[in-house]
Amino acid sequence: MEVVRVEDLGKTYPGGTKALEGVSFSIQKGEIFCLLGRNGAGKTTLLRILATQLKPTVGRAFVLGHDVLQDPKAIRPHIAVVPQEARPQMLLSPYDHILYFCLIRGRSRAEARERTRKVMDDLGLWEHRDKLASDLSGGLRQRLIIAMALVADPEVLFLDEPTIGLDPLGRRSVWHMLRELTRKGATILLTTHYLDEAEMLADDLLIVDKGRTAFLGTVEAAKGDTGVGMRVIVEPPAGNGTAPPEVLEPRSAEEVLAIVERGLREKRKVTFKPASLEEAFIKIVGGSIEVEAT
Ligand SMILES: Nc1ncnc2c1ncn2[C@@H]1O[C@H](COP(=O)(O)OP(=O)(O)OP(=O)(O)O)[C@@H](O)[C@H]1O
Ligand SMILES: [Mg+2]
Structure with missing residues (x-):
């Protein structure tokens, strides 16, 4: 089943920067799709269009069969996003961040507590549950941002450089959790500058260069x-x-x-x-x- 479909997509920012041009691809259910490219290549632009945070200038894009321009509200309940350089609310504890996020997403209190505990355990956050986010190290803050996306149990997950600043064990636990999610049927699009990460995770790759498709296919095909x-x-x-x-x-x-x-x-x-x-x-x-x- 096709979960994401992108057709001849383009984005020109108001200042005139052409960030994307003529990009087409699709992502199947259960796939991890890695978006690679140099700084400024257009990765975040593409991810934000699919996450319904930014409008394309030309072309079309569909998530779970819904058009990102025509029907963004039908998409949003089914997706979660880890934005590039996201920051937690500094005066909330990690536990409250995750619990409230679960509650907002419509979970019961008991269910929210259980899921919060599980995801915090998996990401090594449990022992830091009652600190203020402002007192966490950079890598722990990043884990918290990821935990908030994972706890929603989304059908489609968009992650923009999710493992930046994580230590090697933290990266591995994130990789493991992403694989678990796809095994349960989730579909993931992520950007990264760590090519070992893409090599470990990607079912398919899109390499963008100056907004255009430089390569689309498997890791093996890229080599x-x-x-x-x-x-x-x-x-x-x-x-x-x-x-x-x-x-x-x-x-x-x-x-x-x-x-x-x-x-x-x-x-x-x-x-x-x-x-x-x-x-x-x-x-x-x-x-x-x-x-x-x-
Ligand atoms: N809000 C904006 N207004 C104008 N131009 C923008 C805006 N956001 C991004 N751009 C430009 O669009 C192009 C693509 O940017 P984008 O952030 O998508 O790149 P990226 O591949 O995510 O880069 P990085 O690896 O550094 O995160 C760049 O030339 C950038 O300067
Ligand atoms: Mg970016």
Whole structure:
């Protein structure tokens, strides 16, 4: 089932900045869709249009079958948003933030208490439940913002750089919770600058560059399209420690075999390094980085 559909979408801000142009894609139920792109590429603009916070200039977008322009009120009860650089209310405790949010969403008191406890436990917030939000560290505040979105148990979740500032364990618990949600049928669109995160999570990727689609497809396809294959590193022969290692990019199983055989024959250590999404990303949007550098 298609949960998000975007058709030839464009956004020009009142000042004249063309933030998006001709973007089309769709997201299926239960998918995690990652939106990548350099600073200013148009990610937040696209996410806010889908979350019915911003109107597109041209094109159409649908969430759960409802048009974002014609029928935003039909969309809002079913979605939750983690905005970029959101801040909690500094004079409320994390517990009250989450509990009240649940109540606003129409849960009973008992249900709200139970869900609040569960989500705070999962995100490592329970021990901080009674502090003021103003006394939390930056990463804990970010976890609180995420907790508020997750506790709503939305059908569609939009997260704009959700794990920024989180420690490695905090990031992993967020990844785990997002996967759990999709297993239960939720659909997720998230933006991130952490390509390891996209690689871990994304069923599909959209890379935008200057508001336009630079790539749409799976992580594997992104690597394949850019020819970023596996790297094979062949260390110099023993006794020749000053020579640099050879870094090879074999294109077939035969080539891999030939390299390994040569390594064995010449008694050289051979190691394999899988290509990362980061390398593919740099190849895809690399042109504009070079332009910027000159
Ligand atoms: N309210 C606004 N008014 C005018 N221009 C804007 C506005 N918001 C964003 N822009 C411009 O639109 C373009 C896309 O911005 P957007 O915030 O969507 O990028 P982004 O991909 O989310 O970047 P980042 O990775 O830095 O968050 C940029 O050129 C930005 O300056
Ligand atoms: Mg942004």
